[in-house]
Amino acid sequence: MQDGATGIGASVKRVEDKRFLTGKGRYTDDINRPGQVHAYILRSPHAHATIKGMNKAAAEAAPGVIAVFNGEDMEVGSLPCGWQVNNKDGSPMHEPGHPPLARGKVRHVGDQVAVIIAETLEQAKDASDLLAVEYQTHEASIHMDKALGGGPLVHDEIGTNLCYDWEIGDEAEVDKVFAGAAHVTEIDIVNNRLIPNAMEPRAAVGEYDRSDDRYTLYTTSQNPHVIRLLMGAFVLSIPEHKLRVVAPDVGGGFGSKIYHYAEEAIVTWAAPKVGRPIKWTAERSESFISDAHGRDHISHAKMAMDKDGKFLGLKVATKANMGAYLSTFAPCVPTYLYATLLAGVYTTPVIYCNVKAVFTHTVPVDAYRGAGRPEATYLLERLVAKCARETGISQTDIRRKNFIPADAFPYQTPVALQYDSGDYITTLDAAEKAHDVAGFPARKAASEAKGKRRGIGYSTYLEACGIAPSAVVGSLGARAGLYESAEVRVHPTGSVTVFTGSHSHGQGHETTFAQLVSEKLGVPYDAIEISHGDTDKVQFGMGTYGSRSLAVGGVAIDKALDKVIAKAKKIAAHMMEASDEDLEFKDGKFTVAGTDRELSFGEVALSAYVPHNFPHEELEPGLDEKAFYDPLNFTYPGGCHIAEVEVDPETGVVTMERMTAVDDVGRVVNPMIVAGQIHGGLAQGIGQALLEGCVYDDSGQLLTGSYMDYTMPRADNLPSFGVGTESTMCTHNSLGVKGCGEVGAIGSPPAVINALVDALWDVGVRDMPMPATPQTVWNVINSAGTAAAAE
Amino acid sequence: MPTVSMTVNGKKVSGEVEGRTLLVQFLRENLRLTGTHVGCDTSQCGACVVHLNGDSVKSCTMLAAQADGAEVTTIEGLADGETLHPMQEAFREHHGLQCGFCTPGMVMSAVDLVKKNPKASEAEIREWLEGNICRCTGYHNIVKAIQHAQTTMSA
Ligand code: FES
């Protein structure tokens, strides 16, 4: 790719950067509407309590206060869940109501109890101190074992804390394989609960215009059209044409800004009541107790092998925490985004998985970067590493002998998915080379000479993204389609605006999507603008999550571009008095084969809008095409992550010495942006492995409720990363792209923990929980020492 | 309500604030300089970093009244007209930002680092950034950008 190139494959610098670097970004909290007032949400301090009464009088009389509303005042629909999972017996999951403001009971610390609306935020907060809520507190079910073992019910009307009991695979068949296996390796796995922590706290501004009976909601969302649908149709009964949802610049999401949250409904509902626009912005301590959390699985898994270490069967039992209410996508995360990934990159012929989803008195849990796939990968790659140890086969040999071979695609797994492409040996080889695995023994010796221990860990993983074929997910319980929409509007002078249903909250779509257009239309890059995030501008959209922007949204743009070219070709053929079959379109020019006749794209665009010489019998004027793209399959990025850690056995301090990731993300449109996405994912994966853990005490108080207690990865916790791509093309979309947003967070945690176990194997360590903080590591080392001494 | 006066991005400004008003609130609400962000309520994240009399400070950690009479530079005042500051340019060049939310604080903090320790090693850069949290970039490209700016800022 030469310098100055702006098409596919060029590391074009981002167009969005200028505004972000000069303080001109426009995030939701930066928006101030005329006459705007402020909302403060009073939240439950208890995990489980009955609201016995609430005296609003003193708060209502406080200076500046305009209104106080509670759950009795706000009689609206329930915050909806977008995915129904069925039990083993075919009956539907339990689906409790979720009022935006609690009615009767509060079910987690942070549950919304009332909203105080005042002229200033300070006045609203001051008044919240005067709002007298009488609670009768109850014992809470915080941990899943207690919730399932007769602990207090989260929803009395359901009569159980078991949301669903789901399975995939034939258990009897898998048991038979285990009965005849030469070797069985078992593992217990806890996937630690995480708090997403996008740096921009959630915010919402609700506004109502009486003159045309129209609502506008500005919100920190990854999918404004989805919010319009969920809030409009299910909660507030506002039809789409009367509701505009704008998600402007959004400061990171990682899943946590997919869901429809109570505060969005509260400010929209209250705006006409107070006759003023209302702004709410979360404080970080509110984010901790109100943004959907991630992960939180407890699993037992076992692998059956033949005498040579070939995988014969896998059996998994998982408990997944749903929290107190079902968040928008929560039920699908530990089922269709998890258990269907349990084949990983291996030829394991039979798999059975049972998943029990559990209500607890904690914040709802939903998709967080990777969603289900990190949980599957962590389980599988820890188990595979243990299989290698127990069979005496090397970490790489056991993987190589069980990989799906590169010539076996399309490959049907026993857990529903059909992989289209991949080459796992190539990514493993490339990662080993990039990591300098050959130099590891020398580095290990150097560490040992300093009294430290050093280990190396692998993760060869795969994920399913490009979410998702609507018919498939519909048959699995999704209540929405998962296509994407695009509109390519060519203006009379040949400049282009693309309206996309994807939403950028850090991904750089304004750059990458413009590259698609520049490549295909030959239009200069600076004559292209990407518009997203406003339901009044973009025809429709399902938004950005599940690494779907390029693989679904980008392909929708590509389809619209094809339609633009097809129409422009007909116009050009008419103008040049040729048949459109004889026309070629290349580098922004239409040429007639065998002649020197040519027209630029801009000339044709002008003719579409000034149609003096135009095929009116055949075409309408204008050059503006729309497309919807519904993917034919998921896409399957995969790769190899290698972690290398050094441990100080005296203190338990772990240093990330090297982290290498070679990923197959399909065709790469902007290598700079892809590398950046992978860096960010790796940091979150390493964060999960070493630093981040959400801790509740038994009464349901969140002990990790601020950045003093919840350890976010800082610059000095991380190394510079070695990242590369080795791509096979996706075979079922026109761009060949697979997706790169989540791979870093999916592949890396087991590599890090496998490296730690490797580093400490010789001192008797056999397992290591996440997050492997110095205290945890120190304790594990010391109890391993005691255990070894007792052996 | 007390009145505070200060020079922000070269302009003299003053406004009425409550005693409890934080500098960051004064910048964002009174002056509508929304480039300075608020990412936490415990003075950990650094999204709010500005320069106060030439030093980087977390503007959520001081009262507006404490900045009375001070010279404040925010991200909006860093570029020279249309010409980006070398640190801004370096972040763009090295893809040191994704969602952009941590970016203003990151850039202001990084400028102060390079002024105070122009030859900071990678480890020193990472240590300096301990008070600036980024959830998007994994810091890899932020470090690269700062290393690049170490050369361009001295040029
Ligand atoms: S806002 Fe987080 S440190 Fe100031």
Ligand code: FES
């Ligand atoms: S770029 Fe998003 S938090 Fe740093």
